[in-house]
Amino acid sequence: MLINDCDLPLPTFRAMQKKTYVKLGDLSPSSIKMGIRQLLGNKRFKGGDQLASRQWRMYTGTLVHIGQQILLQDDPEFKCEIPMSVKFNDVSKFFKLPEDLTIGGTCDLLHIANNIYTVWDYKTLATVQMIDDEKIEGWTEQINIYRWLLIVTGTVPKVDHLYVDAFYIDWSPTKAIRSRDVNDIPCPTLTIPMWDRKKCEEVIYNKAMEYLKYKDSPWDEIPYCDDKARWYKPPKWSVCKVQPNGELGSQLKFCGFDNEEDANQKLMERIAKAKKDENFGIKKSGGESTMCKDWCDLARNGHCDFLSRNSE
Numbered sequence: 001m002l003i004n005d006c007d008l009p010l011p012t013f014r015a016m017q018k019k020t021y022v023k024l025g026d027l028s029p030s031s032i033k034m035g036i037r038q039l040l041g042n043k044r045f046k047g048g049d050q051l052a053s054r055q056w057r058m059y060t061g062t063l064v065h066i067g068q069q070i071l072l073q074d075d076p077e078f079k080c081e082i083p084m085s086v087k088f089n090d091v092s093k094f095f096k097l098p099e100d101l102t103i104g105g106t107c108d109l110l111h112i113a114n115n116i117y118t119v120w121d122y123k124t125l126a127t128v129q130m131i132d133d134e135k136i137e138g139w140t141e142q143i144n145i146y147r148w149l150l151i152v153t154g155t156v157p158k159v160d161h162l163y164v165d166a167f168y169i170d171w172s173p174t175k176a177i178r179s180r181d182v183n184d185i186p187c188p189t190l191t192i193p194m195w196d197r198k199k200c201e202e203v204i205y206n207k208a209m210e211y212l213k214y215k216d217s218p219w220d221e222i223p224y225c226d227d228k229a230r231w232y233k234p235p236k237w238s239v240c241k242v243q244p245n246g247e248l249g250s251q252l253k254f255c256g257f258d259n260e261e262d263a264n265q266k267l268m269e270r271i272a273k274a275k276k277d278e279n280f281g282i283k284k285s286g287g288e289s290t291m292c293k294d295w296c297d298l299a300r301n302g303h304c305d306f307l308s309r310n311s312e
Ligand code: SF4
Pocket: 035, 037, 038, 041, 224, 225, 229, 230, 289, 291, 292, 296, 297, 298, 299, 304, 305, 306, 307
């Protein structure tokens, strides 16, 4: 049950109480791409996410989905919000689990026209940013499992294309004009590469085996999520020009280094060759687990101590 512990406005809180999350399986395409600790923690500490962050998710992700669904409901070419679930061992051609699990999820949108089947998934991004390879990698895994589900449940005979419709929540025309890092449109389409069936089943199987191994373990014995699931980027040190306002600008060509010593050496070389009024400095980026730091409710609510133990 939700408790309005951060004093949200009444209409907002009522709307949130109405939003229900239907569980379609032990594992879903989105939980399969999580680290094992986050996956199991989200099940164990259900409802423990912060109300404010839940509100944010509702007014971004959920309302994008609902809006598209309402607007497309009379269009015969589109099918929105398709729920699917299946027992893995009943359909897997390549792997067998020692204990069967249900895999389930809801496909955002299917477009069928001229015998071409296209799957779309909506993604809402917190901030205007270029989409990096790691993000696309995570989406590729998730959306290919939707494709697998659509086929093995007999919902469609095939899927020809996979796309992500990426909505930037804080996009504005002004930002697009002023910054070259901002897309020209607020929801660009990304083509997602398609995996073969064996690769999909292998990914599901590996996560399912990890799930079975730890699902009844004491919380302290469940390993931290791996680098990929924590969105960890190794640190980089870059030599940058100091701007007239005193801030460091973007990095100089070929001056991004994996360690601080190399960056310092390059900095000295650049300073030695600097023209009058030119100044340089070093900027550090990465070295953080963005999922733990900014997104994981288990970290925010004190259920997972990865950040304090690893003092990033
Ligand atoms: S805080 Fe990080 S390591 Fe811990 S559950 Fe969340 S994502 Fe995983």
